[in-house]
Amino acid sequence: MITEIKVEIKKLPHGELPCYATIGSVGMDLYAAVDAPVILRPLERFLSPTGIIISIPNGFEGQVRPRSGLAAKYGIAVLNSPGTIDSDYRGEVKVCLINLSDQSYEIKEGDRIAQILITPVPKIIWHSVEEFTIDETERHTGGFGSSDSPYVDVAAFEKSTLLEKERILTQKIVRNRTSLHYAAIQGYTEVAKPLFITEYVSFHRTI
Ligand SMILES: O=c1ccn([C@H]2C[C@H](O)[C@@H](COP(=O)(O)OP(=O)(O)OP(=O)(O)O)O2)c(=O)[nH]1
Incomplete structure (x- = not known):
């Protein structure tokens, strides 16, 4: 069963509405809303505008994730992946790209640079305790390998x-x-x- 959620969006003059590439895609592509091509040299980063402003409903978040094709073929990653779009954010959605390859990469207007997902997030209310209700776990304090x-x-x-x-x-x-x-x-x-x-x-x- 597919749940549909309406999310208000403003398209700025230079922007394009994010869309699903295929029927089964879970992320919607975000487009580079740059006036002129941008050259990303190795290890350079760039905060790309997307030309959209969204009003995410309370209880949801936006996640800006990299595109695997860009990463695998050109070493282009989203530096703060996944970028978090708060439900109270009313600025332009931006994508912080980084070139992790040893070759320069050109970003042109309209390039699909990342993808966005809008996902539900429960509101957490901390409940301070001295002892956890479930204390014995298989992992226990183990972590970091x-x-x-x-x-x-x-x-x-x-x-x-x-x-x-x-x-x-x-x-x-x-x-x-x-x-x-x-x-x-x-x-x-x-x-x-x-x-x-x-x-x-x-x-x-x-x-
Ligand atoms: O990839 C991203 C990440 C964030 N944002 C916007 C939306 C988000 O709601 C806001 C703040 O992001 P975040 O909380 O990650 O940044 P911060 O460094 O903690 O800044 P702030 O103090 O403004 O929360 O910036 C983007 O447009 N793209």
């Missing part, structure tokens, strides 16, 4: 609670037998055993 390593962080493992040890072992056994090995060596076999039966079997089935 933590899931890359198949090995148990020994120091962190030693310091963790039994519940955390179970969590670490569950994750690591599925990825790599080293942690199970470690658990057995360190005498954590009671923890590892029930996990061994379920996780180790499924590990072997998936490889």
Whole structure:
């Protein structure tokens, strides 16, 4: 089912209405509303006008995203991707382009330089707590590439609670037998055993 939402738009003299390139496109192309061609040298950036002003309904945002063709073929990216268009913004929509290639790139009037999506955004009301309702998660505090390593962080493992040890072992056994090995060596076999039966079997089935 397709939901249609009316969004008010003003087309400036130099602008063109963004439109969907195909029936199934989710982003609408934004056009460069430049008076004269602009040469973007390598690593140069340019805030391109688009010639449109939009009034996004409250509860929605505009996202300015790059076009993959421009990126893949010419190294042209949207620097602040995705650009955020606030619902209370009444200025001209602009696109901050950057040339990440080693060749100059020419932007001409009417070029399709980016795409815009209007998407719903819930209003968040912070609810301060001392403890989270759901505190134990598979990721826990891991981030920034933590899931890359198949090995148990020994120091962190030693310091963790039994519940955390179970969590670490569950994750690591599925990825790599080293942690199970470690658990057995360190005498954590009671923890590892029930996990061994379920996780180790499924590990072997998936490889
Ligand atoms: O790619 C973009 C990003 C932003 N804007 C406009 C609409 C947006 O509502 C306004 C502010 O953008 P943002 O909040 O990202 O910028 P800021 O640096 O935080 O500025 P401000 O202090 O004005 O919010 O600039 C654009 O036209 N194109």
